[in-house]
Amino acid sequence: MQPTQKLYEADAFLRRFTAGVLACEAAGPGVWRAALSATAFYPEGGGQPCDTGTLGGAAVTDVHEEGGTVWHTVSAQLAPGTAVQGEIDWPRRLDHMQQHTGEHILSGCLHRLYGANNVGFHIGQPAVRMDIDLPLDAAQLAAAEAEANALVRADTPVRCFVPDADTLARTGYRSKKALEGPVRLVEAGGDVCACCGTHLAGTGQVGLIKILSAQNYKGGVRLAVACGQRAYAAVADAWADAEAAGRLLSAAPGRLAPAVGTALDNLAAQRWRAAALQRELCAWLPQAVPPGTRVLTVPGLDAEAAGALAQRMAAAVCAPCAVLAPDAAGDTARCALAAPGPADAARVRALGAELGKTFAARGGGPAGRWQGSLPLPDKKAGAAKAEAFLRRALEQQGEG
Numbered sequence: 001m002q003p004t005q006k007l008y009e010a011d012a013f014l015r016r017f018t019a020g021v022l023a024c025e026a027a028g029p030g031v032w033r034a035a036l037s038a039t040a041f042y043p044e045g046g047g048q049p050c051d052t053g054t055l056g057g058a059a060v061t062d063v064h065e066e067g068g069t070v071w072h073t074v075s076a077q078l079a080p081g082t083a084v085q086g087e088i089d090w091p092r093r094l095d096h097m098q099q100h101t102g103e104h105i106l107s108g109c110l111h112r113l114y115g116a117n118n119v120g121f122h123i124g125q126p127a128v129r130m131d132i133d134l135p136l137d138a139a140q141l142a143a144a145e146a147e148a149n150a151l152v153r154a155d156t157p158v159r160c161f162v163p164d165a166d167t168l169a170r171t172g173y174r175s176k177k178a179l180e181g182p183v184r185l186v187e188a189g190g191d192v193c194a195c196c197g198t199h200l201a202g203t204g205q206v207g208l209i210k211i212l213s214a215q216n217y218k219g220g221v222r223l224a225v226a227c228g229q230r231a232y233a234a235v236a237d238a239w240a241d242a243e244a245a246g247r248l249l250s251a252a253p254g255r256l257a258p259a260v261g262t263a264l265d266n267l268a269a270q271r272w273r274a275a276a277l278q279r280e281l282c283a284w285l286p287q288a289v290p291p292g293t294r295v296l297t298v299p300g301l302d303a304e305a306a307g308a309l310a311q312r313m314a315a316a317v318c319a320p321c322a323v324l325a326p327d328a329a330g331d332t333a334r335c336a337l338a339a340p341g342p343a344d345a346a347r348v349r350a351l352g353a354e355l356g357k358t359f360a361a362r363g364g365g366p367a368g369r370w371q372g373s374l375p376l377p378d379k380k381a382g383a384a385k386a387e388a389f390l391r392r393a394l395e396q397q398g399e400g
């Protein structure tokens, strides 16, 4: 098969073309693969996904290269010897070129500033993955990102060229692997890198480069990066999210961190007060209820307080006792059961199991204690039903 003329290498902005069909063979049910004399479809490679689009009205769903021939996976058979019109999905390609060119500029900055190498690159969804071979910190990444965006705003031409052997030998360029024969170089934002992908015509067309996240990876960092429209969408989403959070906290975007700090401090203080008040309540409540009380409903008690109260009540009446604590929404209740001593431990365990069967409660605990929660589908009425059930069950146990 003769090698395919790669129109995308000479003109990355070519969207429509006409070429001859050299071969078309079945590749599965309803699927064929076609080779053309020339193509603007970029085959998957170098971290850049393939183009999609149409060929002679058929859908192109996959494109890959084999030994210099570009094969197009198409939804209809194309007649060899005829000419077909091809059209690539331009928004998809433009997105890939924004991500790819942005990656060149950012990798160049990381290399220039820190001697770091991009050792893995993939244009994925929703972000571009870049694996960097040095453990760079947040400040270093922010400095590189700032420099990369300055290069975008400088809007200098992006140049793709294949130098002769002498020029190549004299040219410093980045490459992920050792290369032989003619090497296609891409110059973008002062960085030169060996690359076979498609790129924008100028750095300004990248628009924006944003590092979305960084995590330690194989002794270096793995970055999630967005460029162009993706970067704009990510920043717009984050801004909308910050504004929504700001409305909840009465703070403008940019002042969220101190507002969240204050809210967390207030929450910790409220938690401490709630715990202290519950301890007080549990200390005097057993003396304030009618003598012989074995079941109490106290909305809002936490697990620790409910358990402590059940134990105090059990000690006071010398029999197993129960505490129900519906939550703020009233659709679930905490339940604590306690026995006064080891002799009643089995009764507490049996009652916990009955709660599971009757109310779909889930819980458990050490001998003589049971802690769990039960759903209350009909809220207040459900809580009353559960309380009546516990009272009856504890009385029956007393008779048995």
Ligand SMILES: [Zn+2]
Residues within 6 Å of the ligand: 100, 101, 104, 186, 195, 196, 197, 198, 199
């Ligand atoms: Zn490239």
